[in-house]
Amino acid sequence: MDKHKQDKTEKEWYEFWEKSGFFKADPSLSKKPYSLLMPPPNVNGELHLGHAMQQSILDALARFKRMQGYDVLLLPGVDHAGIIFESTLNKQLSKEGLSKQKLGYEAWMKRAWQFKEDVYNSFHKTWTFLGISADWSREVFTLEPKVAKATFEEFKTFWEQGLLYKGAYIIQWCPKCGTAIEDLEMEYVERKDQLYYLQYGPLVIATTRPETKFADTAVAVNPKDKRYKEYVGKEFEIQTLNGPRKMKVIADDAIDPKFGTGAEKVTPGHDLLDYEIGKKHDLPILHVINKEGRLTELAGKYAGMKVEEARGAMLPELKEKGILIKTEDYTHSVPVCERCKTTVQPIISEEWFVKMKPLAEKALKNLDKVNLLPKNYHKILTDWYKEIHDWSISRSLWWGHRIPVWYCQKCNPQHEVSKDKGMVISLEKPTQKCLICQASDWIQDEQVLDTWFSSGLWPLATLGWPDKTRELDRYFPWDFELTAPEIKYLWIARQIMLSLWFKGQIPFKNMFFHGTIRDPKGQKFSKSLGNGINPYELVETWGVDATRMALYTYSAPGRDARTSRRIMDERCKNFRNFGTKLKNLHRFIFELKPKDAATSSDFSHEEDTEIIQWLNGLTDSVTKNLESYQLHLAVEDLYDFIWHKFADSYVEWSKKRRAEAQPCLEYVYKTCLELLHPFMPFITEELWHKLPHEGKSIMVAAWPEAGIPAK
RNA sequence: GGGCUCAUGGCUCAGUUGGUUAGAGCGUUGCAUUCACAUUGCAAAGGUCCCAGGUUCGAAUCCUGGUGAGCCCACCA
Numbered sequence: 001m002d003k004h005k006q007d008k009t010e011k012e013w014y015e016f017w018e019k020s021g022f023f024k025a026d027p028s029l030s031k032k033p034y035s036l037l038m039p040p041p042n043v044n045g046e047l048h049l050g051h052a053m054q055q056s057i058l059d060a061l062a063r064f065k066r067m068q069g070y071d072v073l074l075l076p077g078v079d080h081a082g083i084i085f086e087s088t089l090n091k092q093l094s095k096e097g098l099s100k101q102k103l104g105y106e107a108w109m110k111r112a113w114q115f116k117e118d119v120y121n122s123f124h125k126t127w128t129f130l131g132i133s134a135d136w137s138r139e140v141f142t143l144e145p146k147v148a149k150a151t152f153e154e155f156k157t158f159w160e161q162g163l164l165y166k167g168a169y170i171i172q173w174c175p176k177c178g179t180a181i182e183d184l185e186m187e188y189v190e191r192k193d194q195l196y197y198l199q200y201g202p203l204v205i206a207t208t209r210p211e212t213k214f215a216d217t218a219v220a221v222n223p224k225d226k227r228y229k230e231y232v233g234k235e236f237e238i239q240t241l242n243g244p245r246k247m248k249v250i251a252d253d254a255i256d257p258k259f260g261t262g263a264e265k266v267t268p269g270h271d272l273l274d275y276e277i278g279k280k281h282d283l284p285i286l287h288v289i290n291k292e293g294r295l296t297e298l299a300g301k302y303a304g305m306k307v308e309e310a311r312g313a314m315l316p317e318l319k320e321k322g323i324l325i326k327t328e329d330y331t332h333s334v335p336v337c338e339r340c341k342t343t344v345q346p347i348i349s350e351e352w353f354v355k356m357k358p359l360a361e362k363a364l365k366n367l368d369k370v371n372l373l374p375k376n377y378h379k380i381l382t383d384w385y386k387e388i389h390d391w392s393i394s395r396s397l398w399w400g401h402r403i404p405v406w407y408c409q410k411c412n413p414q415h416e417v418s419k420d421k422g423m424v425i426s427l428e429k430p431t432q433k434c435l436i437c438q439a440s441d442w443i444q445d446e447q448v449l450d451t452w453f454s455s456g457l458w459p460l461a462t463l464g465w466p467d468k469t470r471e472l473d474r475y476f477p478w479d480f481e482l483t484a485p486e487i488k489y490l491w492i493a494r495q496i497m498l499s500l501w502f503k504g505q506i507p508f509k510n511m512f513f514h515g516t517i518r519d520p521k522g523q524k525f526s527k528s529l530g531n532g533i534n535p536y537e538l539v540e541t542w543g544v545d546a547t548r549m550a551l552y553t554y555s556a557p558g559r560d561a562r563t564s565r566r567i568m569d570e571r572c573k574n575f576r577n578f579g580t581k582l583k584n585l586h587r588f589i590f591e592l593k594p595k596d597a598a599t600s601s602d603f604s605h606e607e608d609t610e611i612i613q614w615l616n617g618l619t620d621s622v623t624k625n626l627e628s629y630q631l632h633l634a635v636e637d638l639y640d641f642i643w644h645k646f647a648d649s650y651v652e653w654s655k656k657r658r659a660e661a662q663p664c665l666e667y668v669y670k671t672c673l674e675l676l677h678p679f680m681p682f683i684t685e686e687l688w689h690k691l692p693h694e695g696k697s698i699m700v701a702a703w704p705e706a707g708i709p710a711k
Numbered sequence: 712g713g714g715c716u717c718a719u720g721g722c723u724c725a726g727u728u729g730g731u732u733a734g735a736g737c738g739u740u741g742c743a744u745u746c747a748c749a750u751u752g753c754a755a756a757g758g759u760c761c762c763a764g765g766u767u768c769g770a771a772u773c774c775u776g777g778u779g780a781g782c783c784c785a786c787c788a
Contacts, residue, residue, distance in 0.1 A: 183784095183785090195788095205788090206788075207788065208788070209788080254786080255788090256787085256788085259787075259788065260788075264788060265788085266788095267788090271786080271788070272786045273786040273787090273788070274786090274788080275786085276786070332787065332788090333787070346786095374716090376715065376716080377715095379714085379715080380714080380715065380783075380784090383713095383714070383715095383784080384784080387784090387785090485782080485783085486782095486783085488783090489783095489784090516782085518781085520722095520723095522780075522781055522782090553723090553724075553725090553736085554723095554724085556724090556725085558716075559716090559717085559724090560716085560717085560781075560782080561723085561724085562723075562724095563723075564723095566722095567722080567723055567737085570722090570723080570736080570737050570738090571723080571736075571737080573737090573750080574736060574737075574750095576750070577748095577750045577751090578750090579750090580748070580750045580751095581747095581748070581750085581751090583747090583748085584747045584748035584750095584751090585747070585748085586747085587747045587748080588747030588748080589747080591747085592747065624727095625727095628727090630727085632724090632725075633725075633726090633727085636725065636734095636735070636736095639735085639736090640735075647747090647748085648752075648753095651747080652752095655746080
């Protein structure tokens with residue numbers, strides 16, 4: 001062994017693999033395909049420990065299947081992540097004293113693409129140092145033309161099938177992000193507020209939001225509530241800050257008689273429940289909150305104030321006019337934007353929607369064709385599909401796929417949406433004339449599509465759909481896909497619906513939900529809490545292979561993990577030591593090989609038989625556990641075998657018959673490296689190269705099979 | 712208000728379809744060391760597998776109830 005030969009660095013090995021073309025899918029007909037789809041991380045911020053685990057899992061499976069002789073496609077990509085991308089970029093801009101408005105569309109877009117490029121490069125660095133063996137030649141970004149084409153097809157098809165509609169509905173609006181968001185993009189925070197009791201004619205109602213009083217159009221009670229029976233259907237004059245107004249008392253089942261006084265003000269313009277009540281009772285809709293979260297002219301002298309500001313400002317007047325009877329402390333959950341934590345305002349806005357019921361029904365019928373891990377996700381998704389509601393797909397952002405709808409300026413200045421209005425569905429500016437008025441003055445819908453509208457097509461768009469490509473034929477449905485649990489509805493449920501709807505097939509055969517890595521208290525890691533662990537630092541301290549191994553120990557499907565930098569260090573250190581063990585074994589077996597070492601053996605010595613039997617057991621269990629995606633078990637078995645059974649037991653025994661045991665030592669050692677390669681790609685490659693071997697790399701060595709080795 | 716998941720030695724976690732003295736790593740204690748490896752080896756201590764019932768020849772594992780923790784969903788005015 002040439003001791004002076006410098007070992008390759010991890011970066012050099014990575015380049016060697018990449019240059020050798022080992023990462024590329026090889027659609028030659030002789031090999032069976034195995035496809036894995038990388039969940040595209042958001043181009044925003046850095047990859048965290050969860051990403052590192054997710055991608056290490058993908059990589060282990062890809063390497064395993066490759067060694068088994070499959071044509072493996074591990075397709076990588078990145079998501080443009082509309083809302084969170086804009087919010088991050090705009091935050092950055094505001095630090096420079098800039099803003100979206102100040103820059104204007106063109107300049108902002110330029111900055112956006114630059115920002116995207118920076119994040120992209122940092123992702124690539126992370127992927128490289130983690131050793132991810134993805135086919136980079138097929139990498140996809142969700143804003144590229146390929147995805148635009150697929151998204152357009154999706155939109156157009158929905159339109160033709162009558163599943164798409166646009167209209168003014170009550171939606172959740174984030175004043176800070178300046179866009180509609182979905183329920184799924186909101187979270188609730190507990191807040192201590194006041195419950196205000198207000199006089200409404202003869203009744204007293206309780207509300208946390210007195211500022212919406214300006215937009216009330218009725219008072220409602222429960223029809224079974226005896227206290228108020230006599231008032232129902234009657235109209236009363238009530239005192240408001242803009243003078244007296246007439247208002248009707250209506251009865252609706254949705255009112256909880258136990259809340260407050262049992263009587264409620266109804267504000268159809270700014271409350272989801274009230275909107276429904278308003279629809280049923282044909283109430284007018286008033287707007288007192290605008291899209292910036294400020295009160296409208298309807299609020300008189302309070303117009304222009306922010307919601308919470310106005311609430312405080314109007315209290316003295318309410319009290320003075322005798323409208324405010326009393327206040328109570330009240331703790332409740334307030335909906336905030338998941339991205340920027342701003343209080344969400346329900347308002348009426350013109351948005352696009354997709355009718356989801358038929359898609360959900362199809363998904364329900366086919367869900368059992370997807371192997372969901374852990375399998376209780378079957379019920380979780382089923383329950384969601386059963387109660388699906390329409391998908392609000394428009395966002396008032398710049399970063400995203402523009403809605404491919406063009407309005408005729410001349411005959412449809414209101415941008416109305418209907419088959420007999422001047423509008424065209426088209427990706428590019430239409431060249432034809434308006435069918436209604438013969439003009440050709442087109443203007444595109446200003447909004448962009450929800451990120452998930454394109455991400456939902458990820459399994460299809462990445463393979464070139466709607467074109468009938470060879471890749472789509474060969475790699476779809478995907479053999480394996482994995483994700484974090486928090487996007488099970490936003491992403492997974494939708495991928496299933498969309499694939500079934502457009503392709504008639506499930507998108508993936510195996511769907512793996514990994515757990516969430518949390519801090520010791522069980523909280524999620526987050527930038528704001530500052531409790532994050534940077535995978536970079538772990539890799540720098542302990543090496544990639546050790547870090548990957550530590551992550552695999554947390555990879556049991558559906559299991560959350562609690563950890564800390566200290567615990568990660570502990571685990572990483574352990575596997576770093578394991579790596580050292582491997583190197584020392586190599587030294588013992590190969591560098592200190594006795595001169596009279598046997599060159600062949602029938603492995604009939606009882607110690608040889610024993611270790612080979614154990615090794616066969618290991619091969620079977622690692623193979624089985626990889627095939628059932630239980631990487632944590634495979635890693636445990638490998639560790640136990642190599643350290644305790646092989647090094648501590650067999651190698652010790654072998655010392656008394658060192659020369660004779662050589663073939664068995666070599667055989668067991670080499671097999672171990674191969675079994676370990678999917679998990680610890682770098683060290684196994686480095687050591688394997690120092691062994692007598694056939695082939696260019698352990699990456700393309702054949703996966704071991706249990707059995708008596710050939711003599 | 713519904714639903715899901717978890718509860719195993721000081722800490723972080725394994726434990727396949729119920730089957731002999733319940734495992735690992737870290738930590739702790741003792742011993743060893745010119746031996747491939749102190750980034751080591753050997754050994755030891757440490758668990759009524761949350762509680763109470765039930766099914767079974769047999770339960771950490773299955774069922775019921777309870778307690779505690781976490782998560783998800785829902786139009787908490």
